[in-house]
Amino acid sequence: MIKKKEIIKEYNKKIELLNKYNKHYYDKNNPLVDDIKFDHLKIEVQNLEKKYIFLKDRLSPTISVGYKPSKNFEKSKHRVPMLSLSNAFDYEDLKNYEKKIFNFLNITKKNDIEYSVEPKIDGISASLTYKEGKLISGVSRGDGKEGELITENLKTIADIPQTIVSKSFPKDIDIRGEVFIANKDFEYLKDKFANPRNAASGSLRQKNPKETKKIPLRFIAYTFGYFDKLSLKKQSEFIQHLKNWGFKVSKFNKVISGIDNLVINHKNFEDQRHDLEYDIDGLVYKINDFEIQKRLGAVGNAPRWAIAHKFSSVSSFSKILNIDIQVGRTGALTPVAKIKPVNIGGVVVSNATLHNEDEISRKDIRVGDTVKIERAGDVIPHVISVDTSKRLNNSKKYYFPQKCPSCGSKVIKEYNNLTKKYDAVKRCTSEGFECEKMAIEKIKHFISKDALNIDGLGKKVVEKFWDLKFIRLPHDIFKLDYNKIEKLDGWGKLSVSNLKYAIEKSRKITLEKLIFSLGIRHIGQENAKIISQHIKNFENFSKISSGFNFENFLNIDGIGETQINSLKKFFSNQTNLIVINGIKKYMILKKSEKTVSGKFKNKTFMFTGKLEGISRAEAKSLIEKNSGKILSSVNSKLNYLIIGDKPTTRKINQAIDLKIKVIKQEDFKKMLN
Numbered sequence: 001m002i003k004k005k006e007i008i009k010e011y012n013k014k015i016e017l018l019n020k021y022n023k024h025y026y027d028k029n030n031p032l033v034d035d036i037k038f039d040h041l042k043i044e045v046q047n048l049e050k051k052y053i054f055l056k057d058r059l060s061p062t063i064s065v066g067y068k069p070s071k072n073f074e075k076s077k078h079r080v081p082m083l084s085l086s087n088a089f090d091y092e093d094l095k096n097y098e099k100k101i102f103n104f105l106n107i108t109k110k111n112d113i114e115y116s117v118e119p120k121i122d123g124i125s126a127s128l129t130y131k132e133g134k135l136i137s138g139v140s141r142g143d144g145k146e147g148e149l150i151t152e153n154l155k156t157i158a159d160i161p162q163t164i165v166s167k168s169f170p171k172d173i174d175i176r177g178e179v180f181i182a183n184k185d186f187e188y189l190k191d192k193f194a195n196p197r198n199a200a201s202g203s204l205r206q207k208n209p210k211e212t213k214k215i216p217l218r219f220i221a222y223t224f225g226y227f228d229k230l231s232l233k234k235q236s237e238f239i240q241h242l243k244n245w246g247f248k249v250s251k252f253n254k255v256i257s258g259i260d261n262l263v264i265n266h267k268n269f270e271d272q273r274h275d276l277e278y279d280i281d282g283l284v285y286k287i288n289d290f291e292i293q294k295r296l297g298a299v300g301n302a303p304r305w306a307i308a309h310k311f312s313s314v315s316s317f318s319k320i321l322n323i324d325i326q327v328g329r330t331g332a333l334t335p336v337a338k339i340k341p342v343n344i345g346g347v348v349v350s351n352a353t354l355h356n357e358d359e360i361s362r363k364d365i366r367v368g369d370t371v372k373i374e375r376a377g378d379v380i381p382h383v384i385s386v387d388t389s390k391r392l393n394n395s396k397k398y399y400f401p402q403k404c405p406s407c408g409s410k411v412i413k414e415y416n417n418l419t420k421k422y423d424a425v426k427r428c429t430s431e432g433f434e435c436e437k438m439a440i441e442k443i444k445h446f447i448s449k450d451a452l453n454i455d456g457l458g459k460k461v462v463e464k465f466w467d468l469k470f471i472r473l474p475h476d477i478f479k480l481d482y483n484k485i486e487k488l489d490g491w492g493k494l495s496v497s498n499l500k501y502a503i504e505k506s507r508k509i510t511l512e513k514l515i516f517s518l519g520i521r522h523i524g525q526e527n528a529k530i531i532s533q534h535i536k537n538f539e540n541f542s543k544i545s546s547g548f549n550f551e552n553f554l555n556i557d558g559i560g561e562t563q564i565n566s567l568k569k570f571f572s573n574q575t576n577l578i579v580i581n582g583i584k585k586y587m588i589l590k591k592s593e594k595t596v597s598g599k600f601k602n603k604t605f606m607f608t609g610k611l612e613g614i615s616r617a618e619a620k621s622l623i624e625k626n627s628g629k630i631l632s633s634v635n636s637k638l639n640y641l642i643i644g645d646k647p648t649t650r651k652i653n654q655a656i657d658l659k660i661k662v663i664k665q666e667d668f669k670k671m672l673n
């Protein structure tokens with residue numbers, strides 16, 4: 001008899017692989033295996049689940065839609081294109097929008113125009129074709145002209161009627177609306193998807209409709225495509241009919257006249273949007289009169305008769321459950337509010353930074369408080385304000401710890417010679433490896449992308465290995481007992497051999513990266529490079545100790561008092577010396593990467609937004625390899641601002657003002673050839 005334990009182990013290994021394949025397919029857009037291999041593994045997992053009931057749990061990728069959507073859906077042309085909406089952000093934009101319509105329609109007498117106001121649900125749009133009251137087909141939006149035929153998957157959604165018996169229902173019509181997941185249902189999926197929208201998209205595009213059915217998708221109808229006879233005059237009437245025909249429509253739909261009233265309504269809605277069951281990212285305004293809609297038509301792929309009024313700030317209210325003090329690699333104590341998870345602009349947030357002690361006392365932030373949290377772009381969410389009206393009588397003022405919560409060392413605020421002020425940040429005074437939290441962070445830094453860059457040894461793994469006492473100092477990574485790791489939950493032969501390979505590979509490193517990997521305070525990548533050029537080899541570097549003449553360093557351009565003091569402190573610590581000597585045994589130094597061609601000579605670059613298919617670090621190194629330079633702020637010295645996904649508008653505007661070339665990632669690729 002095979003033991004239960006072994007079956008679980010086998011099963012976990014397969015799931016781990018499945019999830020890994022998924023991740024590569026989904027997040028990295030880089031499948032590791034072909035479809036056949038993937039499906040085969042999936043069937044193996046399913047068979048195990050069938051055979052051994054005890055294996056079924058919610059984490060299984062066969063239950064949640066963790067695995068990949070099919071690429072093999074049949075394509076289907078939309079009879080009427082599915083358009084998108086142009087955006088307005090404020091009163092000005094709306095005024096301009098209306099002005100254009102009035103001009104277009106040649107209306108001089110400016111009466112208030114009537115709009116159908118509808119929440120803009122952040123989901124996936126779909127078009128449903130009904131003939132003789134029967135749902136014939138369902139198609140995703142695709143590129144607006146043609147989408148994927150996902151009829152069977154759409155049919156699993158309870159909100160979508162499959163038969164409509166109503167005299168007023170057109171004989172042939174496309175009904176369009178949004179497929180989405182309610183926030184409460186997303187709770188169970190949040191480990192697998194970044195936001196409800198991705199979860200809905202993944203679920204909808206499963207090869208097997210049974211998988212779609214497992215996720216509670218919803219559908220709200222709001223418009224039509226092709227139709228054969230529909231004698232209605234207004235969008236608001238159409239919405240009423242949708243309801244009568246058996247579709248779900250938003251209960252927040254209304255009719256409003258005039259921009260002023262639209263803006264008042266928007267403001268009210270923005271305040272309460274987070275109480276809704278699902279995510280909305282704005283309001284859609286459609287000119288209510290179909291006759292006027294028809295006259296207005298579309299420009300490009302957006303109708304003139306509609307506009308989306310986006311919500312500007314992504315903020316929400318939640319409750320502080322606790323205040324954690326995180327200790328960073330350099331000892332900085334950062335207070336973090338653990339909040340009741342809340343969806344802010346499509347991302348589930350459960351932590352918000354409180355910055356530092358002063359910030360907490362200035363805002364009098366307390367555990368139990370209801371606070372407003374803002375998330376802007378890819379910045380860490382932060383607490384904006386406290387709603388003191390919701391504060392309980394027994395709430396207590398928060399006092400910042402006077403000792404490091406990790407090692408008990410004294411905490412201090414450093415004096416900054418440049419600003420002539422004390423820093424706002426409190427720091428643990430331990431040099432590093434004596435403080436548990438700092439040590440873990442230092443090891444994370446050691447293996448990070450810009451340092452040793454060990455694939456398969458992420459932050460979570462470091463934490464786990466630390467807990468298991470596998471590692472205490474950076475060079476313990478080279479002494480791991482792989483037999484022990486293989487026996488751990490979630491690890492298997494394949495992942496262990498991958499790890500082994502990655503660690504082995506990481507031993508070959510340039511001196512500058514090795515110096516950087518030590519995580520010495522004030523010695524970032526740039527300074528590490530400068531020092532490495534000066535010191536030549538690791539042997540020389542390792543000999544730096546308290547007796548070293550640091551004054552030599554003062555002549556190096558870029559190295560100042562701050563760096564020297566930091567190096568002195570680093571080398572006067574015994575554990576650091578042990579680390580250096582420990583590492584030395586394992587590392588094989590390689591030459592710094594030399595410039596291949598100088599095509600970016602005298603050119604400066606900066607990035608904003610997420611790049612596709614390449615990390616920032618790699619993109620930067622490509623620029624440097626071509627003799628280009630990276631700048632960290634938009635200023636007159638900048639030549640190119642490269643924009644990725646979700647760029648910071650402020651940076652783009654600054655660049656435009658300064659007449660700096662703003663280019664897309666594709667353009668950058670072309671430049672690189």
Ligand code: IVH
Pocket residue numbers: 083084085086118119120121122123124125141178222223284303306308
């Ligand atoms: S009308 C013809 N109405 O917004 C204009 N779209 O940016 C588009 N959306 O792809 C269809 N709520 O996914 C319309 N009440 C609503 C909507 C809505 C959300 C989405 C839809 C569309 C996107 C356009």
